[in-house]
Amino acid sequence: MEIKKIRFIEPGNLPYRKSIKNLYVYDKYIRTPSTGLLTLTTIVKQYVNDTLMYSESISQILWGDVLDSDIIFIGFFTFAANRAYELAQYIRQNSNAILIFGGLHPTLNHEEACNYCDYVLLGEGDESVLEIIKAIESDNPVAINGIAYKKDDTIIVTPKRNPPKNIDTIPDYNLLYRFQKMVWHNTIWPQVHASRGCPHNCDYCALIHIFGRKVRTRTPENVVKDIRSTIDFYDSKHHRLAKVLWITDDNFFADREWAVSVLKAIIGSEIKYKFTIQARYEIGYDDEMLELLKQAGFIEIAMGIEFLEDEAFENYHKKSTYNDIIGSVKNIQKHGLRVRGLFIVGADNHAKGVGERLANFVIENNICGVLIQSMYFIPGTPVYETHKDKLIHTDWSKCVGNVVHYPENISPYDLQKEIIYASKKIYSLKRLLYALFKKRGIERILFIGEFFWQKSVRADLKKELPYLKKSTQESGLYGSK
Numbered sequence: 240m241e242i243k244k245i246r247f248i249e250p251g252n253l254p255y256r257k258s259i260k261n262l263y264v265y266d267k268y269i270r271t272p273s274t275g276l277l278t279l280t281t282i283v284k285q286y287v288n289d290t291l292m293y294s295e296s297i298s299q300i301l302w303g304d305v306l307d308s309d310i311i312f313i314g315f316f317t318f319a320a321n322r323a324y325e326l327a328q329y330i331r332q333n334s335n336a337i338l339i340f341g342g343l344h345p346t347l348n349h350e351e352a353c354n355y356c357d358y359v360l361l362g363e364g365d366e367s368v369l370e371i372i373k374a375i376e377s378d379n380p381v382a383i384n385g386i387a388y389k390k391d392d393t394i395i396v397t398p399k400r401n402p403p404k405n406i407d408t409i410p411d412y413n414l415l416y417r418f419q420k421m422v423w424h425n426t427i428w429p430q431v432h433a434s435r436g437c438p439h440n441c442d443y444c445a446l447i448h449i450f451g452r453k454v455r456t457r458t459p460e461n462v463v464k465d466i467r468s469t470i471d472f473y474d475s476k477h478h479r480l481a482k483v484l485w486i487t488d489d490n491f492f493a494d495r496e497w498a499v500s501v502l503k504a505i506i507g508s509e510i511k512y513k514f515t516i517q518a519r520y521e522i523g524y525d526d527e528m529l530e531l532l533k534q535a536g537f538i539e540i541a542m543g544i545e546f547l548e549d550e551a552f553e554n555y556h557k558k559s560t561y562n563d564i565i566g567s568v569k570n571i572q573k574h575g576l577r578v579r580g581l582f583i584v585g586a587d588n589h590a591k592g593v594g595e596r597l598a599n600f601v602i603e604n605n606i607c608g609v610l611i612q613s614m615y616f617i618p619g620t621p622v623y624e625t626h627k628d629k630l631i632h633t634d635w636s637k638c639v640g641n642v643v644h645y646p647e648n649i650s651p652y653d654l655q656k657e658i659i660y661a662s663k664k665i666y667s668l669k670r671l672l673y674a675l676f677k678k679r680g681i682e683r684i685l686f687i688g689e690f691f692w693q694k695s696v697r698a699d700l701k702k703e704l705p706y707l708k709k710s711t712q713e714s715g716l717y718g719s720k
């Protein structure tokens with residue numbers, strides 16, 4: 240079979256629609272498209288010229304262009320799984336294209352995903368995506384490693400494949416339909432993913448099940464080239480207010496020597512830009528690294544703080560303590576960098592008051608912004624095995640911060656209210672006025688943006704309250720708690 244046309248689709252948990260709010264509110268409609276899928280589109284374009292990607296965070300899908308493709312690839316995380324299956328059903332009814340899934344959710348849930356597509360490509364797609372196209376061309380698509388498919392009601396999984404050797408592909412943003420027109424929106428953040436894998440083993444983490452525990456890195460020169468081309472795409476034709484590039488690695492500092500060389504390469508490149516990066520608390524005890532971050536243009540560290548109780552760290556095998564976190568935050572701030580907090584609520588020890596405690600911690604320690612995520616449970620992770628009988632549902636579209644399980648010491652309804660409370664206290668009108676009058680430059684812009692983003696996050700969380708109230712009552716688990 241000759242392959243002439245290929246389309247990639249990123250489904251949106253909330254598919255793109257035009258709205259004024261959508262122009263300014265960070266992440267209201269997942270406005271930052273997938274770098275992973277765009278990387279694969281770039282790889283495939285070299286082989287099949289008629290290749291293009293659609294992301295429902297950026298535009299609607301032009302079905303007239305998609306349905307006559309030879310192969311359609313859909314890549315998704317858990318929060319977009321329902322929408323992916325909806326699109327897949329539509330494609331199956333209206334197109335003869337071979338339909339292939341990939342990405343974190345289908346990799347960890349291939350038994351579920353196989354019901355909606357022809358093949359699931361498991362794990363990272365940098366090499367397998369071309370292999371499967373070539374295998375389809377030779378009419379033997381199942382001849383490759385690392386795929387799952389359904390045959391006569393049986394799920395077949397071919398032998399596991401090794402992770403790709405080359406992860407240096409620089410995504411070509413022009414291959415995403417309408418991206419250049421949309422990129423001026425302040426809700427869309429430039430991103431670069433520089434390494435994969437993390438040596439740790441936190442119970443709730445799905446990522447190590449796709450990227451593994453061995454850290455793999457791109458060359459510092461390649462990372463700098465990617466940063467340069469990303470900045471160029473974002474800024475050359477538009478004036479953007481929030482010029483901050485996000486290094487999206489899960490644990491950039493895991494390979495310290497490499498991290499130092501990347502930072503030195505950024506400094507040496509004379510790229511003048513602002514950066515943000517995710518990190519564990521250990522970074523706060525590494526003065527040399529903090530100085531390099533500062534010199535390279537980093538303005539903040541998004542720290543995976545997760546919990547505020549040592550009991551929770553122990554329960555979920557997160558190597559960290561409350562005191563570690565406090566010391567780290569203080570030292571990072573001493574170096575002139577901001578700390579953003581990434582938190583998880585709904586641990587077995589969490590009870591009423593968890594929201595208040597979180598908000599107070601954030602305010603007292605001058606944490607500049609937060610992401611509060613209620614615990615979720617993805618098949619394949621240890622926390623799923625220990626909590627699978629406590630799930631309220633497996634409606635994946637609700638895994639966007641909502642409570643989705645029956646916690647041990649607080650009802651789902653009360654926990655959802657705790658998240659709303661914490662967000663409201665952290666992003667209060669008083670703190671907005673303070674940011675308006677006392678903060679300057681990018682700090683002011685970011686707080687204003689986040690104030691409105693959190694307002695829409697709360698509105699969504701509130702919509703879920705009646706359902707959680709009913710689930711709480713019907714469970715009969717919480718009595719007078």
Ligand code: B12
Binds near residue numbers: 269313315340432
């Ligand atoms: C950047 C990012 C975002 C961005 C953009 C997301 C996007 N469009 O990709 C924004 C800010 C929008 C975002 C939002 C959220 N995010 Co987010 N985000 C990330 C982050 C840090 C990096 C993504 C990335 O670039 N990865 C690197 C690339 C190389 O990996 P990849 O995309 O998986 O692609 C590779 C493979 O998976 C595979 N592959 C992928 N697609 C396909 C398709 C095919 C056909 C094939 C063959 C292979 C394949 O090949 C690719 C290349 O090797 C990830 C963490 C992570 N490491 O992935 C979290 C992550 C995806 N986010 C997560 C969550 C929970 C959220 C939120 C729900 C948070 C919240 N409470 O609001 C929201 C959801 C938004 C919404 N309302 O829908 C979770 C998802 C967990 C899960 N089980 O799905 C992650 C994994 C973080 C975590 N630690 O758990 N996020």
Ligand code: SF4
Binds near residue numbers: 438439446543
């Ligand atoms: S440190 Fe972060 S990326 Fe590493 S296993 Fe834990 S949650 Fe996952």
